[in-house]
Amino acid sequence: MAIDRLHLSFDGRTPVLSDVSLQVSDGEFVSLVGPSGCGKTTLLNLCAGLVQHSGTGSVCVAGEAPREGSPKVAYMLARDSLLPWRTALDNAAFGLQVRGASPEQARARARAMLAEVGLAGCEDALPKALSHGMRQRTALARTFTMDSPLLLMDEPFGALDAQTKLQLQDLLLRLCQQHRHSVLFITHDLAEAVAVSDRVVVMSSRPGRIVADVRIDLPRPRSIRELQKDPHFHELYAQLWAHLESGWGKHEG
Numbered sequence: 001m002a003i004d005r006l007h008l009s010f011d012g013r014t015p016v017l018s019d020v021s022l023q024v025s026d027g028e029f030v031s032l033v034g035p036s037g038c039g040k041t042t043l044l045n046l047c048a049g050l051v052q053h054s055g056t057g058s059v060c061v062a063g064e065a066p067r068e069g070s071p072k073v074a075y076m077l078a079r080d081s082l083l084p085w086r087t088a089l090d091n092a093a094f095g096l097q098v099r100g101a102s103p104e105q106a107r108a109r110a111r112a113m114l115a116e117v118g119l120a121g122c123e124d125a126l127p128k129a130l131s132h133g134m135r136q137r138t139a140l141a142r143t144f145t146m147d148s149p150l151l152l153m154d155e156p157f158g159a160l161d162a163q164t165k166l167q168l169q170d171l172l173l174r175l176c177q178q179h180r181h182s183v184l185f186i187t188h189d190l191a192e193a194v195a196v197s198d199r200v201v202v203m204s205s206r207p208g209r210i211v212a213d214v215r216i217d218l219p220r221p222r223s224i225r226e227l228q229k230d231p232h233f234h235e236l237y238a239q240l241w242a243h244l245e246s247g248w249g250k251h252e253g
Contacts, residue, residue: 034203
């Protein structure tokens with residue numbers, strides 16, 4: 001995925017994104033952090049083809065311009081967005097079925113992914129019977145079931161309690177290690193960004209621009225809990241916090 005010198009305004013007058021250039025290599029995990037309203041979700045929506053690119057610069061995903069419904073992109077939101085009348089298995093299979101896979105093929109892959117996320121035995125449960133964490137595991141299985149080269153994730157663990165969030169972060173690390181998708185991940189949690197990422201990109205206040213691109217040189221595989229004891233983890237956290245603070249003042253009137 002490559003974004004090159006992107007400028008975006010929805011009304012032709014008020015800039016939303018300013019001179020944004022960003023690359024995500026194959027198998028790379030990149031997090032976006034920045035103040036609310038700085039354009040992080042807009043960037044994800046551009047990559048998913050959900051926002052019309054009406055400014056200057058370019059956006060390229062897997063060798064082509066973004067388009068709505070592209071099989072090269074899977075999008076996971078903060079809410080699980082499970083369909084209440086479908087079982088966990090059928091929810092996990094839903095995205096692949098929409099893309100044209102047969103019900104049998106989609107369910108077979110979804111069943112395997114549910115096992116990978118720790119929900120073997122829960123295939124027939126409806127969402128109302130699942131805890132919040134289990135629902136997010138189902139949503140995670142649905143995202144990985146689609147097997148898209150680029151995964152877009154907009155604060156998928158933001159609403160979880162601390163313990164469940166740690167468990168899901170460890171799970172995401174393991175899935176990314178096994179499946180090697182490229183990931184563009186939005187979070188407001190700097191500790192989460194450091195823990196899961198290969199790079200963390202810091203954006204300024206609106207109009208959003210990139211003020212720092214920090215490589216996270218912590219060895220993999222990683223354990224979220226063990227990282228808390230690593231002094232370099234805390235050094236990287238402090239570095240990102242300093243960039244984030246400096247970015248609050250970088251806006252145009």
